[in-house]
Amino acid sequence: MPADLVLLDEDPLTDHTALRRIAGVLREGSWWSRADLDTVLERVAAAPGAR
Numbered sequence: 001m002p003a004d005l006v007l008l009d010e011d012p013l014t015d016h017t018a019l020r021r022i023a024g025v026l027r028e029g030s031w032w033s034r035a036d037l038d039t040v041l042e043r044v045a046a047a048p049g050a051r
Contacts, residue, residue: 003027 005026010018
């Protein structure tokens with residue numbers, strides 16, 4: 001999903017694994033917190049292959 005801004009918990013220049021720890025995403029003016037993103041991931045995992 002394209003994002004306008006991805007907020008990380010740590011500096012990815014000092015630790016590249018910080019890219020896997022997303023605190024939130026701003027997309028088209030809507031803020032998606034870590035909890036929001038986890039909810040989407042759980043929904044997708046519960047229905048693999050669904051569109």
